[in-house]
Amino acid sequence: MNKKATILxxxxxxxxxxxxxxxxxSEGYEVVAAGGQEExxxxxxxxxxxxxxxxxxxxxxDSGFVLAHEIKKLYPGTPVILLTSVKSATGLSFxxxxxxxxxxxxxxxxxxxxxxxxxLKNELSRLLNHD
Amino acid sequence: MFKIEVDHKTVEANEGETLLTVxxxxxxxxxxxxxxxxxPPSGACRMCLVEVEGAPTLVPSCSYPxxxxxxxxxxxxxxxxxxxxxIELLLANHPDDCLYCDKNGKCDLQTLAQDMxxxxxxxxxxxxxxxxxxxxxxxxxxxEKCVLCGKCVRVCxxxxxxxxxxxxxxxxxxxIGTAFDNGLNISSCINCGQCILVCPTGALTEHSYINEVITxxxxxxxTVVVQHAPAVSVSLAEEFKVKPGRxxxxxxxxxxxxxxxxxxxxxxxxxxxxxMEEGSELVQRILTGGVLPMLTSCSPGWxxxxxxxxxxxxxxxxxxxxxxxxxxxxxxxxxxxxxxLKPSDVVSVSIMPCTAKKFECSREEMGHDYVPxxxxxxxxxxxxxLLRMYGIDLEAIEPEAADxxxxxxxxxxxxxxxxxxxxxxAVRTAxxxxxxxxxxxxxxxxxxxxxxxxxxHAKIGDLEIGAAVVSGLGNARALLDQLREGRxxxxxxxxxxxxxxxxxxxxxxxxxxxxxxxxxxxALYQIDRDAPVRVSHHNTWVQRLYDEFLGKxxxxxxxxxxxxxxxxxxxxx
Numbered sequence: 001m002n003k004k005a006t007i008l009x010x011x012x013x014x015x016x017x018x019x020x021x022x023x024x025x026s027e028g029y030e031v032v033a034a035g036g037q038e039e040x041x042x043x044x045x046x047x048x049x050x051x052x053x054x055x056x057x058x059x060x061x062d063s064g065f066v067l068a069h070e071i072k073k074l075y076p077g078t079p080v081i082l083l084t085s086v087k088s089a090t091g092l093s094f095x096x097x098x099x100x101x102x103x104x105x106x107x108x109x110x111x112x113x114x115x116x117x118x119x120l121k122n123e124l125s126r127l128l129n130h131d
Numbered sequence: 132m133f134k135i136e137v138d139h140k141t142v143e144a145n146e147g148e149t150l151l152t153v154x155x156x157x158x159x160x161x162x163x164x165x166x167x168x169x170x171p172p173s174g175a176c177r178m179c180l181v182e183v184e185g186a187p188t189l190v191p192s193c194s195y196p197x198x199x200x201x202x203x204x205x206x207x208x209x210x211x212x213x214x215x216x217x218i219e220l221l222l223a224n225h226p227d228d229c230l231y232c233d234k235n236g237k238c239d240l241q242t243l244a245q246d247m248x249x250x251x252x253x254x255x256x257x258x259x260x261x262x263x264x265x266x267x268x269x270x271x272x273x274x275e276k277c278v279l280c281g282k283c284v285r286v287c288x289x290x291x292x293x294x295x296x297x298x299x300x301x302x303x304x305x306x307i308g309t310a311f312d313n314g315l316n317i318s319s320c321i322n323c324g325q326c327i328l329v330c331p332t333g334a335l336t337e338h339s340y341i342n343e344v345i346t347x348x349x350x351x352x353x354t355v356v357v358q359h360a361p362a363v364s365v366s367l368a369e370e371f372k373v374k375p376g377r378x379x380x381x382x383x384x385x386x387x388x389x390x391x392x393x394x395x396x397x398x399x400x401x402x403x404x405x406x407m408e409e410g411s412e413l414v415q416r417i418l419t420g421g422v423l424p425m426l427t428s429c430s431p432g433w434x435x436x437x438x439x440x441x442x443x444x445x446x447x448x449x450x451x452x453x454x455x456x457x458x459x460x461x462x463x464x465x466x467x468x469x470x471x472l473k474p475s476d477v478v479s480v481s482i483m484p485c486t487a488k489k490f491e492c493s494r495e496e497m498g499h500d501y502v503p504x505x506x507x508x509x510x511x512x513x514x515x516x517l518l519r520m521y522g523i524d525l526e527a528i529e530p531e532a533a534d535x536x537x538x539x540x541x542x543x544x545x546x547x548x549x550x551x552x553x554x555x556x557a558v559r560t561a562x563x564x565x566x567x568x569x570x571x572x573x574x575x576x577x578x579x580x581x582x583x584x585x586x587x588h589a590k591i592g593d594l595e596i597g598a599a600v601v602s603g604l605g606n607a608r609a610l611l612d613q614l615r616e617g618r619x620x621x622x623x624x625x626x627x628x629x630x631x632x633x634x635x636x637x638x639x640x641x642x643x644x645x646x647x648x649x650x651x652x653x654a655l656y657q658i659d660r661d662a663p664v665r666v667s668h669h670n671t672w673v674q675r676l677y678d679e680f681l682g683k684x685x686x687x688x689x690x691x692x693x694x695x696x697x698x699x700x701x702x703x704x
Contacts, residue, residue, distance in 0.1 A: 085262075085266075087263065087265045112265050112266045112314075112316070113266060113314070114266050114313055114314040114316055114317045115266070115316065115317075116316055116317055118494075118495055119316075119493065121495065122493070122494075122495040125501055126498075126501040126502075126503075129500075129501045
């Protein structure tokens with residue numbers, strides 16, 4: 001298993017960053033964190049993450065979508081997980097599953113907050129080792 | 132026994148009965164929103180109000196005891212006006228999005244508004260404004276649509292003893308939520324979906340994966356196969372307004388093919404396989420002094436319950452995967468290989484009477500090489516929706532048989548759908564494994580019926596076997612507490628999360644009362660009575676699967692594919 005992989009976490013909520021960092025580090029991954037889209041863009045210039053877990057609504061409503069797009073442009077092989085509570089907050093439903101949504105949502109997975117630790121670990125190992 | 136007068140007619144009532152019980156027996160329909168058959172009344176919704184002569188106010192019939200000489204009016208103008216007013220008040224802060232609601236057409240609140248003749252918004256209250264909880268893979272909660280009847284809370288606490296949700300806040304700011312307002316996903320919720328079955332509005336629904344399945348069906352790079360659980364064929368017809376208890380197994384198989392599934396497998400096949408594995412595991416535990424009593428592992432809500440509340444019993448739980456996951460594992464490994472397909476190109480869908488199966492298939496242990504064994508789970512209700520969407524006429528469609536290699540089943544695998552069925556199937560096979568002979572009469576009456584706990588003490592060969600069957604986790608909790616206190620006469624215990632078993636699962640058609648559940652159960656036993664093969668060990672394809680692929684029960688391949696492990700779970704991390 002690719003345990004030394006570097007995971008980029010982007011969220012404007014420091015508590016979420018802290019929780020995710022604990023969960024992901026406990027699995028043996030390296031963690032790089034950023035507090036928003038802008039900061040993440042800078043981080044991306046210096047680090048190539050093996051996977052990114054990003055929030056959707058940060059500086060702007062669609063920051064996560066933009067960021068996902070940029071990650072895929074820079075590093076096309078890097079899987080992106082959008083971890084969001086947008087469905088609860090707005091009632092809008094997204095799924096990276098359907099082809100027309102895949103054409104514009106550059107995320108490999110959509111996870112709804114709150115996420116179970118083992119659920120996140122499961123998705124990480126699936127994306128890093130398989131897709 | 133005494134007499135009371137109802138709408139100028141004399142009727143008989145018994146000491147201790149509530150008015151509602153009497154009225155229901157007399158065939159008088161009283162609308163209710165918060166009443167749950169079999170549980171103590173809560174009197175929360177007031178829809179069941181009736182007029183009692185001499186009483187200063189209208190009284191709720193669900194919680195008012197009948198007394199000799201009472202004179203009751205059930206449809207007086209005062210009563211009807213009060214009921215209508217209650218609905219109008221409930222609608223005051225209810226979202227006006229019936230057309231977009233999952234429960235549209237199946238909603239008790241909507242039906243009552245219709246029945247009471249509500250045709251205008253009399254009270255323009257502030258709309259509820261609460262976030263939906265979509266985090267759970269099984270259940271979606273939308274507190275905006277909640278009318279605070281409290282049925283979900285009572286089912287969760289009193290029947291399942293899980294207490295994942297409760298009333299938060301006071302007065303007009305009261306709402307139903309989880310501990311610390313965390314999502315259901317990280318609560319103690321075991322995903323059984325019994326709350327969905329009792330919810331009178333669209334506040335609780337299953338997490339639907341219909342769109343994902345349709346996308347997969349239209350993806351030319353994917354081979355989409357489906358399995359269907361034993362309890363689905365006897366309840367699916369109810370989605371199409373057929374009265375409960377009709378088995379439409381063949382029509383359902385034909386419909387699934389019409390929708391575009393490449394293969395239709397019968398989960399009852401892996402129920403037979405479960406019996407071979409679990410039966411062997413039991414015999415091994417008895418012979419080698421393993422941990423007893425052994426607990427069944429087919430019901431994923433129960434598994435999460437043990438992990439959360441009774442982790443000391445984890446060694447007792449059979450290591451067998453549930454039939455759904457066994458089927459998933461052999462589809463993605465044995466079958467995909469046989470068809471020269473990559474496991475990741477096979478999309479494995481299962482049709483289940485269950486919402487907890489949606490959670491189960493996402494468990495980390497339920498996959499190989501990071502490919503999940505089952506990709507999507509649809510409930511019976513979602514299958515009904517899918518059939519309507521695809522315009523399939525179940526009356527007109529000709530029945531077809533399920534696909535082999537996993538299409539053949541014994542009726543022992545089929546009765547898994549009813550509480551007691553796993554045990555009955557296991558005893559039939561255990562008898563053969565131990566004595567080398569078939570049982571004279573395969574029907575075991577002591578294990579049948581809707582009762583929450585059943586027991587069987589029998590002699591098989593020289594072995595004295597104690598077996599117990601419980602359904603509804605409150606009953607399971609009671610039995611586990613007895614075991615903790617040292618009860619030791621039991622060897623094998625079947626536990627089903629939902630009262631009555633999968634036929635009453637959280638994914639089954641809405642609006643079923645106890646009679647409907649009994650009818651579904653009868654339909655399963657009818658199938659068993661008429662079946663040519665009634666024991667799992669005579670399922671020829673199960674034998675062939677062992678010969679060609681698995682080797683022997685509890686062998687190395689079985690261990691790798693069909694068995695799993697469980698972990699203690701802290702619900703508050």
